[in-house]
Amino acid sequence: MNLKQLAEALGLSQTTVSRALNGYPEVSEATRRRVVEAAAQHGYSPNARAKGLATGQAMAIGLVIPVSDQQEMVNPVFGDFLAGAGEACSALGYEMVLSVVEGDEAAVYRSMKARGSVDGVVVSAPRLGDPRPALLDGLGLPFLVHGRISGYEAPYSWIDVNSRSAFRRAAGFLLDLGHRRVGLVNGEEIFDFAHRRRRGYGEALAERGLPETADLVVQGEMTEDFGHDSARAMLARPDPPTAFLVSSLICALGVRRAVEELGLVMGRDVSIVTHDDALSYFQNGGDVPIFTAVRSSVREAGRRAARLLIGRIETPGAPHAQDLLEAQLLVGESTGPAPRARKTAP
Amino acid sequence: MNLKQLAEALGLSQTTVSRALNGYPEVSEATRRRVVEAAAQHGYSPNARAKGLATGQAMAIGLVIPVSDQQEMVNPVFGDFLAGAGEACSALGYEMVLSVVEGDEAAVYRSMKARGSVDGVVVSAPRLGDPRPALLDGLGLPFLVHGRISGYEAPYSWIDVNSRSAFRRAAGFLLDLGHRRVGLVNGEEIFDFAHRRRRGYGEALAERGLPETADLVVQGEMTEDFGHDSARAMLARPDPPTAFLVSSLICALGVRRAVEELGLVMGRDVSIVTHDDALSYFQNGGDVPIFTAVRSSVREAGRRAARLLIGRIETPGAPHAQDLLEAQLLVGESTGPAPRARKTAP
DNA sequence: CGGGGCTTCCAAAGCGCTTTAGGAGGCCCT
DNA sequence: AGGGCCTCCTAAAGCGCTTTGGAAGCCCCG
Numbered sequence: 001m002n003l004k005q006l007a008e009a010l011g012l013s014q015t016t017v018s019r020a021l022n023g024y025p026e027v028s029e030a031t032r033r034r035v036v037e038a039a040a041q042h043g044y045s046p047n048a049r050a051k052g053l054a055t056g057q058a059m060a061i062g063l064v065i066p067v068s069d070q071q072e073m074v075n076p077v078f079g080d081f082l083a084g085a086g087e088a089c090s091a092l093g094y095e096m097v098l099s100v101v102e103g104d105e106a107a108v109y110r111s112m113k114a115r116g117s118v119d120g121v122v123v124s125a126p127r128l129g130d131p132r133p134a135l136l137d138g139l140g141l142p143f144l145v146h147g148r149i150s151g152y153e154a155p156y157s158w159i160d161v162n163s164r165s166a167f168r169r170a171a172g173f174l175l176d177l178g179h180r181r182v183g184l185v186n187g188e189e190i191f192d193f194a195h196r197r198r199r200g201y202g203e204a205l206a207e208r209g210l211p212e213t214a215d216l217v218v219q220g221e222m223t224e225d226f227g228h229d230s231a232r233a234m235l236a237r238p239d240p241p242t243a244f245l246v247s248s249l250i251c252a253l254g255v256r257r258a259v260e261e262l263g264l265v266m267g268r269d270v271s272i273v274t275h276d277d278a279l280s281y282f283q284n285g286g287d288v289p290i291f292t293a294v295r296s297s298v299r300e301a302g303r304r305a306a307r308l309l310i311g312r313i314e315t316p317g318a319p320h321a322q323d324l325l326e327a328q329l330l331v332g333e334s335t336g337p338a339p340r341a342r343k344t345a346p
Numbered sequence: 347m348n349l350k351q352l353a354e355a356l357g358l359s360q361t362t363v364s365r366a367l368n369g370y371p372e373v374s375e376a377t378r379r380r381v382v383e384a385a386a387q388h389g390y391s392p393n394a395r396a397k398g399l400a401t402g403q404a405m406a407i408g409l410v411i412p413v414s415d416q417q418e419m420v421n422p423v424f425g426d427f428l429a430g431a432g433e434a435c436s437a438l439g440y441e442m443v444l445s446v447v448e449g450d451e452a453a454v455y456r457s458m459k460a461r462g463s464v465d466g467v468v469v470s471a472p473r474l475g476d477p478r479p480a481l482l483d484g485l486g487l488p489f490l491v492h493g494r495i496s497g498y499e500a501p502y503s504w505i506d507v508n509s510r511s512a513f514r515r516a517a518g519f520l521l522d523l524g525h526r527r528v529g530l531v532n533g534e535e536i537f538d539f540a541h542r543r544r545r546g547y548g549e550a551l552a553e554r555g556l557p558e559t560a561d562l563v564v565q566g567e568m569t570e571d572f573g574h575d576s577a578r579a580m581l582a583r584p585d586p587p588t589a590f591l592v593s594s595l596i597c598a599l600g601v602r603r604a605v606e607e608l609g610l611v612m613g614r615d616v617s618i619v620t621h622d623d624a625l626s627y628f629q630n631g632g633d634v635p636i637f638t639a640v641r642s643s644v645r646e647a648g649r650r651a652a653r654l655l656i657g658r659i660e661t662p663g664a665p666h667a668q669d670l671l672e673a674q675l676l677v678g679e680s681t682g683p684a685p686r687a688r689k690t691a692p
Numbered sequence: 693c694g695g696g697g698c699t700t701c702c703a704a705a706g707c708g709c710t711t712t713a714g715g716a717g718g719c720c721c722t
Numbered sequence: 723a724g725g726g727c728c729t730c731c732t733a734a735a736g737c738g739c740t741t742t743g744g745a746a747g748c749c750c751c752g
Binding site for chain 1: 347389390391392393394395396398399404406411413420421422424425426428429431432433435436441442443444445446447448456457460461462463568569570571596599606625626627628629631632645
């Protein structure tokens with residue numbers, strides 16, 4: 001059933017039917033009701049492509065998922081982020097198209113723009129000095145960054161967690177418990193969020209007049225293995241850390257594994273604070289979390305990201321929107337005062 | 347830059363340019379080269395909507411992600427599945443559109459069909475007696491099921507892991523190590539894959555003349571918590587299991603946590619075999635996996651799913667394709683012979 | 693009674709592409 | 723010389739919608 005057929009069935013012109021369905025005022029209420037009813041009854045909904053062609057809008061936003069080769073990682077937060085963004089999109093009548101790309105993202109954006117398949121894109125996992133915003137501005141494709149880009153000066157819209165503040169508070173919490181050697185198991189610092197987390201950690205140390213020790217900081221892909229191996233290595237040093245600040249829950253599980261392998265008890269011998277994206281399939285316990293964590297829901301971030309982006313698309317002239325989420329510091333069972341005499345690993 | 351402009355710039359008709367770019371034979375090689383070069387130089391690519399309108403094809407496949415309310419889970423394998431499907435789609439010139447929906451999936455499919463926004467869909471996480479295939483057949487929307495549907499009799503295309511065989515072998519492996527009480531921590535058995543896994547487990551027991559004990563089987567949402575709580579409960583019984591067969595790696599982490607909380611040693615006191623979707627961010631160790639596992643890459647499944655679906659879209663008449671993946675049983679460090687005298691939990 | 697101003701509808705153009713139907717040329721054959 | 727058949731190209735219709743530019747009918751007012 002298309003518009004023409006519906007119009008014929010109703011004995012009206014296509015114009016009138018179209019206007020009735022799109023809420024234009026030039027049609028009487030009686031006619032509108034009649035049209036809407038008939039549309040529902042025949043299960044008519046306008047062809048998205050034809051509508052898009054006519055209006056010049058795709059009613060879709062794009063997400064680009066960068067993956068490297070076979071073995072590389074798909075960011076585990078994507079699922080929840082997508083779910084959040086998807087909710088918001090559906091609610092606003094938009095679709096989400098995603099594009100998995102290894103290598104040249106620029107080409108993907110260019111093609112999205114040229115083919116008109118989306119009205120805007122979400123830029124995720126921005127790196128330091130990320131070239132994408134400049135590219136997108138150049139293309140005239142609206143975008144929203146999930147995260148921020150330290151180097152970029154032009155105004156842009158973003159949503160982000162206050163990583164620096166979160167990690168400053170988390171590190172401060174550990175230091176206030178008496179820990180003096182706090183290991184930082186960070187994400188790769190080419191990513192802006194990891195960079196900010198590192199800064200927050202450094203600030204907490206500096207505020208207390210403590211030096212930042214290079215051998216207590218590592219960065220890498222946030223897998224369980226990476227957490228485990230990093231913690232093992234640090235705990236094997238002559239002066240091992242008594243606490244860890246970890247960049248993701250998955251990674252923290254690795255750290256815990258390392259701690260337990262050495263016969264140490266988490267929360268007594270070694271404290272752990274982790275960032276927690278509140279992933280739905282990986283809940284960090286109930287009322288009292290297993291891990292003390294700085295928590296911020298990535299699903300909520302997804303919802304807001306989509307809303308902000310769509311806002312930008314629909315009113316391009318409006319000033320850029322920013323949304324800074326504060327993480328909650330939730331105390332769980334993985335932290336406690338620094339041990340007096342540190343038991344050394346066997 | 348659109349077709350008209352490009353044609354003008356070249357001094358050719360739109361027809362010729364279109365044909366040159368789409369590889370039709372009615373245009374000389376010299377002209378084709380000229381056209382292709384000019385297109386590349388001007389960065390022309392055809393407008394997807396206009397092309398879709400003209401051809402009646404969306405060049406897109408749909409994935410529907412069902413989520414329930416706020417607190418419900420987003421399947422953690424979606425990220426990797428999407429990555430795989432995305433790879434295949436890009437390679438074949440298709441886009442992937444996803445739709446997050448809580449509640450009425452039927453409405454989403456109907457609207458996708460009516461609006462013509464996709465050429466086919468992937469049906470994921472099928473349940474027993476799932477109504478979706480019948481609905482989609484009725485709508486005439488091509489689909490591919492990731493999984494199988496035990497009740498459905500009409501022919502359809504699917505890709506699936508041989509869950510029954512995998513779990514039969516996994517359970518058999520444990521039983522052959524001398525374990526007599528093997529707990530099954532399964533996914534929700536409304537899902538077809540969980541149902542099949544349960545059957546495989548039962549078959550392994552039956553083959554060895556052992557009874558299936560109801561108190562050793564649980565099903566639920568496969569979270570870390572669920573694994574933990576289920577294992578705790580089973581291990582607290584008077585005659586606790588000496589081994590667990592677990593439906594996901596995330597869940598297995600919970601089981602391990604329960605085991606270790608009780609002061610037991612995994613691989614010595616309690617053996618664990620888990621299903622492993624080979625999620626990129628959750629690698630189960632290196633050469634010698636941490637967990638003994640039946641492994642099957644969900645990313646590969648995504649790749650194949652997209653390819654099969656696109657095949658169906660492009661040659662609708664062809665017979666339905668099926669693809670049954672066998673999982674590998676990889677022995678890691680979480681399994682060992684059944685302990686002689688079981689140490690009871692404190 | 694005629695014209696201005698509503699309200700309510702319609703015909704047709706246009707969005708950017710594909711594709712059908714057809715038309716120059718050139719070459720060969722009779 | 724003229725017809726037939728290639729090869730290479732073009733004009734124009736059409737995909738299903740929105741939207742511009744009226745136009746018909748009606749009411750009111752002078």
